[in-house]
Each structure stands twice: as C-alpha cells, then as structure tokens.
Amino acid sequence: GMRVLYANASKLMGALKIAKNKGTIETELKKLEKTQLLILDDLFLVPLDAKERAHLTEIIEDRHGRKxxxxxxQLPELDWYDAIGDTTVADAILDRIVHTAHRITLTGESVRKLKAFKGR
Incomplete structure (x- = not known):
C-alpha cells in the first residue's frame, strides 16, 4: 500500500534535466512528491552541477518533515560538500538530510565482490 520510488541518483538528475528542457519538470517533481518513500541510490557518486543542485534542493525541501x-x-559524509559543489546549497541540503537521519554504516566486503568470488 505504500508508494515507493527507487532511483539511481545520477540517472534521476539526468532525467530531471531533460524534463526541464521539455517543459515537464513540474510533472516529474509532482511524481516524486507523491511517493511516500523515495530511495536515492548512489547519491553524490557523481558531483552535481548547478541544475542538479537546484533539483535536489527542491526534492529534499518538498520531502523534509513530510515524506x-x-x-x-559510497562517498563519506565529509566529502558530500565537495560533491554538491556549493557550500550554501550543501548546507541547505545536508541540514535537512543529515541532522534528522538514522545512519546505517555498512562494513566488510561488498556483496557483489563476495558473489563474484563464490561464482568462480
């Protein structure tokens, strides 16, 4: 019964840039806003550009305290500022994500690496 959306963060940011160019950005952001749980996978694996920063800020702001x-x-939190690329925007995003988060830090070998080893 819960509406969940999984998205690779880089692919989502790229799709939102395309939607902006096509004039459908508001529709796409409304879809994200309607989901009860948004899963952003591999966030900050690729540094954000100015448009992506703006989109991520809007997504986080729309969800903050509501969804x-x-x-x-895979990037340590200390490196998120550099990946966001603008300290003011990074403060806004991280203030909403980090300070209210439940953190789960995984340790040990990658599951992919272990599966690849077992398959040999």
Missing amino acids: SIIVTS
Missing part, C-alpha cells in the same frame, strides 16, 4: 527518503552513498 521519507533513503539515501545511499
């Missing part, structure tokens, strides 16, 4: 978001990232 849930799961963020996965």
Whole structure:
C-alpha cells in the first residue's frame, strides 16, 4: 500500500534535466512528491552541477518533515560538500538530510565482490 520510488541518483538528475528542457519538470517533481518513500541510490557518486543542485534542493525541501527518503552513498559524509559543489546549497541540503537521519554504516566486503568470488 505504500508508494515507493527507487532511483539511481545520477540517472534521476539526468532525467530531471531533460524534463526541464521539455517543459515537464513540474510533472516529474509532482511524481516524486507523491511517493511516500523515495530511495536515492548512489547519491553524490557523481558531483552535481548547478541544475542538479537546484533539483535536489527542491526534492529534499518538498520531502523534509513530510515524506521519507533513503539515501545511499559510497562517498563519506565529509566529502558530500565537495560533491554538491556549493557550500550554501550543501548546507541547505545536508541540514535537512543529515541532522534528522538514522545512519546505517555498512562494513566488510561488498556483496557483489563476495558473489563474484563464490561464482568462480
């Protein structure tokens, strides 16, 4: 019964840039806003450009305190400022994500690496 959307963060940001150019950005952002849980996978794996920063800020702001978001990232939190690329925007985004987050830090070998090893 819960509306969940999984998205690779880089692909989502690219799709939102295309939607902006096509004039359908508001429709796409409304779809994201309607989901009860948004899962952003591999966030900050690729640094954000100015348009992506603006889109991510809007997504985070729309969800803050109202809807849930799961963020996965292989980049340590200390490096998120550099990946966002603008300290003011980074403060706004991270203030809404980090300070209210439940963190789960995974340790050990990658599951992909373990599966590849077992398959040999």
